[in-house]
Amino acid sequence: MVRGRKIEIVSFLLLQIVVAATAANVTYDHRALVIDGKRKILISGSIHYPRSTPEMWPDLIQKSKDGGLDVIETYVFWNGHEPHKNKYNFEGRYDLVKFVKLVAKAGLYVHLRIGPYACAEWNYGGFPVWLHFIPGIKFRTDNEPFKAEMQRFTAKIVDLMKQERLYASQGGPIILSQVENEYGNVDSSYGAAGKIYMKWSASMALSLDTGVPWNMCQQGDAPDPIINTCNGFYCDQFTPNSNNKPKMWTENWSGWFLGFGDPTPYRPVEDLAFAVAIFYQRSGTFQNYYMYHGGTNFERTSGGPLISTSYDYDAPIDEYGLVRQPKWGHLRDLHKAIKLCEDALLATDPTVTSLGSNLVASEYKTSSGSCAAFLANIGTESDATVTFNGNSYHLPAWSISILPDCKNVAFNTAKINAATESTTFARQALKPNADSSEELGSKWSYIKEPIGISKADAFVKPGLLEQINTTADESDYLWYSLRMDIKGDETFLDEGSKAVLHVQSIGQVVYAFINGKLAGSGNGKQKISLDIPINLVTGKNTIDLLSVTVGLANYGAFFDLIGAGITGPVTLKSAKSGSSIDLSSQQWTYQVGLKGEDTDLGSGDSSEWVSKSPLPTMQPLIWYKTTFDAPSGNSVSSVKSGWYHVPRSWIKPSGNTLVLLEEMGGDPTKISFATKQTGSSLCLTVSQSHPAPVDSWASDLKILNRTSPVLSLKCPVSTHVITSINFASFGTPTGTCGSFSHGRCNGPRSLSIVRKACVGSRSCKVEVSTRVFGDPCRSLAKSLAVEASCS
Numbered sequence: 001m002v003r004g005r006k007i008e009i010v011s012f013l014l015l016q017i018v019v020a021a022t023a024a025n026v027t028y029d030h031r032a033l034v035i036d037g038k039r040k041i042l043i044s045g046s047i048h049y050p051r052s053t054p055e056m057w058p059d060l061i062q063k064s065k066d067g068g069l070d071v072i073e074t075y076v077f078w079n080g081h082e083p084h085k086n087k088y089n090f091e092g093r094y095d096l097v098k099f100v101k102l103v104a105k106a107g108l109y110v111h112l113r114i115g116p117y118a119c120a121e122w123n124y125g126g127f128p129v130w131l132h133f134i135p136g137i138k139f140r141t142d143n144e145p146f147k148a149e150m151q152r153f154t155a156k157i158v159d160l161m162k163q164e165r166l167y168a169s170q171g172g173p174i175i176l177s178q179v180e181n182e183y184g185n186v187d188s189s190y191g192a193a194g195k196i197y198m199k200w201s202a203s204m205a206l207s208l209d210t211g212v213p214w215n216m217c218q219q220g221d222a223p224d225p226i227i228n229t230c231n232g233f234y235c236d237q238f239t240p241n242s243n244n245k246p247k248m249w250t251e252n253w254s255g256w257f258l259g260f261g262d263p264t265p266y267r268p269v270e271d272l273a274f275a276v277a278i279f280y281q282r283s284g285t286f287q288n289y290y291m292y293h294g295g296t297n298f299e300r301t302s303g304g305p306l307i308s309t310s311y312d313y314d315a316p317i318d319e320y321g322l323v324r325q326p327k328w329g330h331l332r333d334l335h336k337a338i339k340l341c342e343d344a345l346l347a348t349d350p351t352v353t354s355l356g357s358n359l360v361a362s363e364y365k366t367s368s369g370s371c372a373a374f375l376a377n378i379g380t381e382s383d384a385t386v387t388f389n390g391n392s393y394h395l396p397a398w399s400i401s402i403l404p405d406c407k408n409v410a411f412n413t414a415k416i417n418a419a420t421e422s423t424t425f426a427r428q429a430l431k432p433n434a435d436s437s438e439e440l441g442s443k444w445s446y447i448k449e450p451i452g453i454s455k456a457d458a459f460v461k462p463g464l465l466e467q468i469n470t471t472a473d474e475s476d477y478l479w480y481s482l483r484m485d486i487k488g489d490e491t492f493l494d495e496g497s498k499a500v501l502h503v504q505s506i507g508q509v510v511y512a513f514i515n516g517k518l519a520g521s522g523n524g525k526q527k528i529s530l531d532i533p534i535n536l537v538t539g540k541n542t543i544d545l546l547s548v549t550v551g552l553a554n555y556g557a558f559f560d561l562i563g564a565g566i567t568g569p570v571t572l573k574s575a576k577s578g579s580s581i582d583l584s585s586q587q588w589t590y591q592v593g594l595k596g597e598d599t600d601l602g603s604g605d606s607s608e609w610v611s612k613s614p615l616p617t618m619q620p621l622i623w624y625k626t627t628f629d630a631p632s633g634n635s636v637s638s639v640k641s642g643w644y645h646v647p648r649s650w651i652k653p654s655g656n657t658l659v660l661l662e663e664m665g666g667d668p669t670k671i672s673f674a675t676k677q678t679g680s681s682l683c684l685t686v687s688q689s690h691p692a693p694v695d696s697w698a699s700d701l702k703i704l705n706r707t708s709p710v711l712s713l714k715c716p717v718s719t720h721v722i723t724s725i726n727f728a729s730f731g732t733p734t735g736t737c738g739s740f741s742h743g744r745c746n747g748p749r750s751l752s753i754v755r756k757a758c759v760g761s762r763s764c765k766v767e768v769s770t771r772v773f774g775d776p777c778r779s780l781a782k783s784l785a786v787e788a789s790c791s
Contacts, residue, residue, distance in 0.1 A: 169211025304551025329418025
């Protein structure tokens with residue numbers, strides 16, 4: 001026993017020595033975060049662990065590292081981890097510890113944004129709805145019930161990270177934590193109590209003793225030593241609230257979130273790269289892409305209202321985990337160029353010189369001889385030629401050139417050296433079972449959801465109830481049901497005469513059924529106003545209104561009080577006489593949720609499924625079920641009907657069950673699975689004025705190849721090679737990928753030269769110069785445009 005105890009003590013001491021040897025001291029000064037006494041230029045990207053699957057995490061993290069990131073940033077989602085008070089979930093997509101450890105395994109740091117308010121277009125801003133029902137609570141202000149719950153959960157997360165030794169001070173990857181989130185955008189609405197709460201939040205966070213700095217984003221008066229940081233499309237003009245704090249950018253929006261029915265957001269990579277470059281040019285040292293991989297709002301996590309299940313965000317890694325080119329590649333090259341400047345950027349403050357109207361040079365020059373420069377054309381209309389240190393440089397409009405040695409250009413934000421890679425959705429003929437020749441949809445079964453009240457727990461209340469207070473967000477659905485008797489001598493309505501049902505709701509979807517038949521519907525983010533022509537009959541009539549939430553509000557002052565549901569008025573107006581009846585204060589019968597939810601139809605296990613023909617279609621409120629085998633290959637999967645991401649790890653080789661609820665009326669046989677694949681096409685245009693590839697620079701800032709720009713192609717699939725060159729022109733080609741055409745000037749040997757260099761290889765490089773192609777038009781600036789196919 002004594003000997004065993006000695007072994008335990010020795011092992012413990014060895015562990016302590018290892019931890020002490022790997023623990024990092026993280027501080028900051030006016031220029032940067034300081035890790036073990038050394039300032040760092042840090043490039044970060046947001047990946048929210050619940051918006052992808054654990055099976056996807058390693059690949060997403062590796063692609064982030066390959067793209068030049070140093071840090072992975074994530075929120076912590078309170079309602080995902082504590083869906084019911086004191087009942088915690090840290091499994092599956094919510095396995096925060098596993099995610100952080102995978103980031104550490106890849107050699108990257110973590111910025112943990114605990115909040116615990118997240119916003120993030122996440123349901124209820126990340127708050128669990130049960131908070132709303134705590135007596136006397138008021139969110140995000142000087143309110144004791146709220147502060148007690150916030151401190152309890154924040155401490156829970158910090159303690160969990162400490163137990164797993166995940167803070168940098170313990171040898172882990174977490175170098176920075178965030179408390180609250182964008183509170184400065186709304187704190188004025190909370191008055192003096194808001195300021196007290198903000199200061200309390202900072203003090204509470206510091207008391208948790210993480211051993212690493214804390215930040216508050218969009219909080220200009222964040223108290224010392226909390227670092228205030230910037231969020232936005234551009235943060236180059238941001239200044240910290242103390243000369244002792246570094247300039248940090250916690251959210252650089254790589255795109256935007258998608259609302260149902262809205263255009264797909266898009267941010268050109270040239271603009272994104274410009275925003276990053278000018279931030280570092282103007283003394284920034286930490287920048288985070290929000291998002292680097294957006295992912296998917298699975299289950300009922302979409303915020304709202306009416307935010308799509310896709311959280312793609314036009315990010316460098318798309319919703320499905322594929323790199324988005326040329327965005328990913330252009331930013332990778334930018335990161336390499338910035339890192340070539342790191343020593344000079346961190347050693348001194350810049351000398352800023354005007355080179356003309358909207359033309360600025362920032363030079364970082366040290367006494368030891370290090371020198372880096374950024375040349376910016378912040379004009380949006382015209383290209384410019386500038387002289388800097390005796391040399392001439394061409395700057396396209398709205399672009400920045402980076403000179404790691406103050407002489408040679410390594411990168412320009414407007415000149416892309418990364419090829420565009422096509423992606424495609426390929427429909428898969430999925431079979432309902434391995435031995436069947438039939439496709440998905442040939443064997444559907446169904447169950448009709450009852451219209452109106454069908455559950456024993458329904459209840460009657462006078463007046464119209466607000467939805468969140470009634471459902472506690474346990475379901476998206478709330479039935480409002482009213483029975484009316486129309487007598488034969490009714491003066492208000494004659495038998496068969498028309499009336500108009502007016503329904504007013506504060507969101508987000510309403511379906512109106514009259515005597516079991518769908519009469520009308522509508523949707524809206526904050527207000528729905530419906531006027532529905534209806535027919536009532538002599539005798540009993542039933543008005544059933546189904547209110548549906550599509551994500552609870554997640555942003556703004558007092559967003560938790562916005563509410564949802566049919567708050568009225570609800571009126572009935574005679575089409576004949578014009579008189580109306582207000583039904584709002586009547587005795588309404590309420591049902592929380594659908595019967596199919598209570599009987600767990602989503603599992604597909606019910607014995608009530610009906611398989612007989614014909615399959616009812618184009619009818620509201622029907623559950624459908626079918627089975628299928630996995631699609632072939634390893635590409636990611638999607639349900640093709642509005643594109644819902646189905647991760648490959650969710651699909652078994654055979655015997656999968658698909659269950660759908662059709663609300664309005666549709667045909668499930670029209671639904672198919674598709675796999676998203678990196679396509680076979682590569683396209684790139686490189687001009688003679690492009691800088692040479694940033695990879696041509698050595699770590700000692702010497703250019704290995706100072707001659708010419710290079711067009712580089714590489715098939716994204718490792719087993720593929722370039723099989724054909726569909727277009728090649730050195731001269732003045734026009735058009736874009738898929739629609740290139742020859743301009744007035746074209747080198748006659750362009751196609752043969754590129755074919756010889758590329759066909760049969762996975763990758764190729766072609767120098768863009770007259771030495772290679774000849775000079776087909778001496779007086780004109782020339783470019784090389786190429787479209788290739790891989791297989």
